[in-house]
Amino acid sequence: MSNALHVPLDAANARTAEGARSPAHPRLIVATTILASSLAFIDGSVVNVGLPAIGRSFHADAPGLQWVVNAYLLPLSALLLLGGAAGDRYGRRRLLIVGVSLFGIASLTCAMAPSLVLLLLARFVQGASAAMLLPNSLAILGQSFSGEAKGRAIGIWAAAGAAAGAIGPVLGGWLIDAGSWRLAFLINVPLSVAAIALASRYVDSSIDDTAGSLDWSGGALFTAALGLATWALTEGSGRAWSPATFAVLGTGLIFLLMFLSVERRLGDSAMMPLSLFGSRSFIGLTLLTLLLYAALGGLFVLVPYVLIQAGGYTAMQAGAALLPLPLVIAVASPAAGALAARLGPRWLLIAGPLLVAAGFLLTLRIGSATSYWLGAFPAMAVIALGMAGAVAPLTTAVLMSVDSSHTGAASGLNSAVARTGGLVATALIGPVIASSGPALLSAFGVAAAIGAVICAAAAASAAMLIAPAGKSQP
Known part of the structure; x- marks a missing residue:
């Protein structure tokens, strides 16, 4: 989702x-x-x-x-x-x-x-x-x-x-x-x-x-880097960290460095032009996106899993438990977008992730003996309000952080970063998926607390790196 x-x-x-x-x-x-x-x-x-x-x-x-x-x-x-x-x-x-x-x-x-x-x-x-x-x-x-x-x-x-x-x-x-x-x-x-x-x-x-030539080398290197890193993180979190796991992770990092070298050589014709990162605000937005959507990616996998395995929900009930998220976001996002246009996106990008962090802490109430309305629903509603305050302003801020010739590349890269965040988070939730019974709820609680910290870090990146309204940053 x-x-x-x-x-x-x-x-x-x-x-x-x-x-x-x-x-x-x-x-x-x-x-x-x-x-x-x-x-x-x-x-x-x-x-x-x-x-x-x-x-x-x-x-x-x-x-x-x-x-x-x-x-x-x-x-x-x-x-x-x-x-x-x-x-x-x-x-x-x-x-x-x-x-x-x-x-x-x-x-x-x-x-x-x-x-x-x-x-x-x-x-x-x-x-x-x-x-x-x-x-x-x-x-x-x-x-x-x-x-x-x-x-x-x-x-x-x-x-x-x-x-x-x-x-x-x-x-x-x-x-x-x-x-x-x-x-x-x-x-x-x-x-x-x-x-x-x-x-x-x-x-x-x-x-x-x-249209210029396609950056096939960049695409292949980035896929290899992500694939190797994902395999290492999945194996390490789901089974055990071993010398082979660290070796694969190191190889993935080498491919990532090769990818960056290729992108630097290709300049603006690269699939990820490194000139985008000349803007401090764009760096902050990219970091915010990675962290916020990493937390959400893990949440969207774990909440239905925990509700079914520990809460006794059916698959349909677990799916319906997430409905407040898109419904609240659809209703509240236009107002957030209008507010961002008047005040600038920075404050909303600080407050939104902090509200999402509060929602993550509310997921600690989810348990086998807790009803949906006292457990999952308050958490989903608060997370949805926080995301509604961040989604539209994030798009606006990305476009404001780069010059007009790079808006397409910046928006596309931001979208890819959001999905990469979910990819990394899912690779790290092995200890929760591997648990059962009371241990599953305990492991989920630890993951939710970590998610709250990650969302707070996303808010901090917005506060420290995104330029206030009316000011420009290099």
Whole structure:
């Protein structure tokens, strides 16, 4: 669900030229992009409520369940920027159709997977496909509309993404309770078929002739670095830290240094232009995003798991327990955005994460003998209010922290950082997933307290690094 709370709106807009013509079938184009992107938003949230059932089906240990989530997040985090650039170069409709097709096939493979290994491979393909379809669904809106119509179309797309992220866990939980976790993956198949049919018929084929060459070396090095680091963190947290684990983690860091060297050499044509980090505010926003969405990523995996395993919830009830988050954020975010426009985003980016930290501390009330209304609900409501105060101001602040020629790269990078935060957090929750009985609640309490500290650190990064309204920073 955290994916649906952070959408790369401005990256798509920045990649498309102004003065786009009015499409012949505007509603069908919007419907196409919503259907395509809903695949990623639903799948990113529905799997969390299915982890206990998947674990029982394959007799999976903690690292195995962590990889069910991270096999998807890893390619999505690493390849999101490359997917958008590939759409510019090879055609956004083409990349959208290829991405949706692969996602549908991978979803069917997930539903039929006879082993955990095959499920993880299919999840990896889902993540890589999502990295193609997400940025290009937005870029299609950017190329198809202009002016106020573009703003309305993107607003509808964002609202639909939040709704998909909210409905996904409930619908998936119902299917899991009614039959099997495999049915939850089949939700994507009819959506894929409908999105492909609409895209083939109503979306124009367009290629940006000014697009430069793709940063394939950067994408490969970043994927390798993230993959090795994720494996080491997952093994270390879920089983035991060993010399081999530290060796793999060190190798991942070496690949990360190689990636930074390549990006420095490529300059502004890199998938992650290092010139962005010349702004102190952008550094603070990137750190805030990494920390805040890391805490949320761990929360969205652990809360449904604990409610099912320790609280006796059904999968559908556990999915419904998270509903206050998208509902409150959808209602309160416009007001937060308007307040950020008047006062500047800095204070909201300090107060929002602090409120989220308070919500994390309230999750300590979740237990086997605590009702939903006294345990999970207050925590979810407070976290939602904090996120509502941070989501819109964060987008505004990212755009304000860089010059106009880098807004697309900055917004896309911020979105990739958000997903990377969730990836790292999920790799570190092994001790909680491996626990059972009273030990599970104790381990969850420790994780929630750590999450609160991480959110407080996110607020501190905003206070120390983000420029106050009316002032500029180098």
